[in-house]
Amino acid sequence: xxxxxxxxxxxxxxxxxxxxxxxxxxxxxxxxxxxxxxxxxxxxxxxxxxxxxxxxxxxxxxxxxxxxxxxxxxxxxxxxxxxxxxxxxxxxxxxxxxxxxxxxxxxxxxxxxxxxxxxxxxxxxxxxxxxxxxxxxxxxxxxxxxx
Numbered sequence: 001x002x003x004x005x006x007x008x009x010x011x012x013x014x015x016x017x018x019x020x021x022x023x024x025x026x027x028x029x030x031x032x033x034x035x036x037x038x039x040x041x042x043x044x045x046x047x048x049x050x051x052x053x054x055x056x057x058x059x060x061x062x063x064x065x066x067x068x069x070x071x072x073x074x075x076x077x078x079x080x081x082x083x084x085x086x087x088x089x090x091x092x093x094x095x096x097x098x099x100x101x102x103x104x105x106x107x108x109x110x111x112x113x114x115x116x117x118x119x120x121x122x123x124x125x126x127x128x129x130x131x132x133x134x135x136x137x138x139x140x141x142x143x144x145x146x147x
Contacts, residue, residue, distance in 0.1 A: 028066035031056040042082040045111040080119040091132040
């Protein structure tokens with residue numbers, strides 16, 4: 001796994017997470033979902049937890065707590081998850097076959113190709129190109145079987 005700089009996640013609970021009222025976590029959670037799903041802020045490679053906190057008028061510790069409690073991951077993992085799902089959508093769309101993997105990475109919000117490959121491999125267990133090739137090979141087989 002050293003190929004893509006993947007390290008095991010360290011678990012250490014933060015004491016402040018239990019001090020935040022559940023209602024506050026609920027509000028942050030709703031606002032975070034709106035920013036990610038509706039506004040697709042994850043497509044901006046410079047969109048940090050700090051920017052999110054400023055936009056929803058809270059602090060990064062509360063963002064961290066909400067992400068940890070609701071998604072069981074950290075902010076970077078959450079954002080990269082949205083980016084990888086977007087990349088999968090683009091990789092499996094025939095209309096994007098002329099786009100390079102690097103172009104898709106940038107369109108999904110990754111700052112560079114390496115961070116894209118690392119996140120994609122961590123979540124999917126294969127490279128974006130492998131994923132795309134396997135997808136279109138399966139589609140090709142299913143089309144030939146019907147035709």
